[in-house]
Amino acid sequence: MRVALFVTCVNDALYPGTGIAVVRLLERLGVTVDFPAAQSCCGQAVYNTGYRYETEPLVRRTARAFEGYRYVVTPSGSCAAMVREQYPRIGRRAAAEGRGGELAELAAGLAPRVYELTEFLVDVLGVTDVGAYFPHRVAYHPSCHGLRALGLGDRPRRLLAAVRGLELRELEGAEECCGFGGTFALKNPDVSVAMGVDKVRAVGASGADVLCGGDNSCLAHLGGLLDRRGQAVRAVHLAEVLAATEERPWPGTLRERGSRW
């Protein structure tokens, strides 16, 4: 099976370790991974801030970049939700404004082929035990778009439960938003941080030493708070947890070139 990796702009620029982890994990499961270089950003932050017209070229680019792939896999619930929920909406608005059906067609063609990583693993590959080893106490934060827009349900927790050495800790108020919210974090910093602080307090109370999630943007916000507050908890993307094995353990945050992954 051959899939296209939709790594997302945030992961490309700031969290290459997550992209590398997806490649390692899928290859370990016998999947051939391509990385179409024409991809860039899905446009979510631009669209959610109100700039629909500026989003349209990115819809077009993303749809064209992944043409011909039956499966497009992304380690981000919110980027997957952007393509699945908002792309068709953007296409319909353009058509309603008398600007033709091109965007709507591109959106309709791409949307059903995009899979968030845990959907692809559980629904398409049919695996929950991916052979991972991660000897840490882990709390899982289900990000809002994965939880409510995609309806990921218990897929991430089932995957985590099958990881050897991993102790899953209950996170109180897990389903509540962490306060990131894209440009919300900058436009309403006080409320954003108040929400984030409540979340990292719950993480602290859970006894976990790793906070795991499926969206690095939320983890950047929470990780930034954990760091400033001096809490000894690391924020780690779910893909990195699932990619870790006894032979090739999680290398820590990938700061250096030529990392051990």
Place this chain on the structure above:
Amino acid sequence: MAGDVARTGVTVVSGAFLGMPAFPEAARAAVHDATLRANLRHATRTIRDKRARAVAELADFPQLRAAGHAVKDHTLRHLDTYLLRLEAAVTAAGGTVHWAADAAEANRIVTELVLATGEREAVKVKSMATQETGLNEALAEAGIRAYETDLAELIVQLGHDRPSHILVPAIHRNRSEIRDIFRAEMGGWGRPAPEGLGDDPRELAEAARLHLREKFLRAKVGISGANFMVAETGTLVVLESEGNGRMCLTLPETLISVVGIEKVVPTFRDLEIFLQTLPRSATAERMNPYTTLWTGTTDGDGPRTFHLVLLDNGRTDTLADDVGRQALRCIRCSACLNVCPVYERAGGHAYGSVYPGPIGAILSPQLRGTASGIDASLPFASTLCGACYEVCPVGIDIPEVLVHLRERIVQGGPVTRAGARVRIRPARGHAAERAAVRAARLLLDRPTALHTAERLLARARRLRHLPGPGRAWTDTRALPAVPAEPFRDWWRREREPQR
């Protein structure tokens, strides 16, 4: 006539909230008010869990939600027809129907009706429509005292305060604050608080009961809103918990109801949906304690005179927007407020409107327009987490409308104001952001340029504090450690040669 309302409506809203700071500034004070945070956290979390249990009891709740959505959409699509049908039915049952294009017209009509009775006071049922029009203030200017009789509204009125929640307007107050308000203020409005009043909820409720009873028994005029109006029969419906509404709706000689035009439903049968979904979504009750229905007037039973004031005040303008109009499905249950993590921390007052929380963030900028600082900031007062949409008993996709209104604010575009189609310009204060978004988009649409930018970023990776707007992040949150190379470079080095 409904059509006339659409053509002549000029929205004038209560002055109480004019001059409000934009949401982020208003929320800042609330976030750092420990008492307020504790009051709200306790109250919203309690009701949140209870609602979830009450809704989970009904196996067909998703179907009820879909039915409520469909009935409301159908009614809004044929609103003119149903409003005329309602007018005919209310008139035939002995009531008088008045049409108010805006808040000022509604207040003028009600003031004249009260003055015509010769009375100078009225008892009020809790009503969002009259809060929206600022009726109490308008009546006061005409020398008429309007007494709020809902316990929480009484607390707000006695405390010279503003409501901060649709259903629980005094949610920001705890019981010792309420005791202090009762002790200090009740005497100025009527029967004073009992000597040595404590803060036990039962004692507080009894004090309110004694204070209100003399008003119920004396008042000749009652003023209400309504949760629903049935076009087929001309019946109005009020759902409540305390019984004060029943008193106000039955004891006075004259009853005046001010109701938003979107509250109409076609048939009596339609109530079966909302009488199930509203109480469970609002107070987490299977059924609310008091449901009062009345149809015009009846000799020897209840008010002898009944006036219905139908309020537009921006509603037909909202109806003209094909994305935003879904906000008019709202049945004011407050479930979206109770689950909203932003509301829980910012409090209701920060929204600068009688409609706070997620529904307020999409309703206020549509009813009032987006010209003021507060209205232009409300659509951004959300993380788009979607919890509000999940609980809404009429399926209002609040995040969709929020993004739609953000677009209206930053890009401008066509809107309907006072019945006329106009094109509004982008709001001020977004010029730098617009330029940044445009630059980002140009960069993101050119992977080669993006790649160069990523490499530049890798060189600036030791940055700890960002300048300008970025400070909003780095003042409180560490930046992610920027990697030495982007994913693309790893892929090119590690994987491309194999192909």
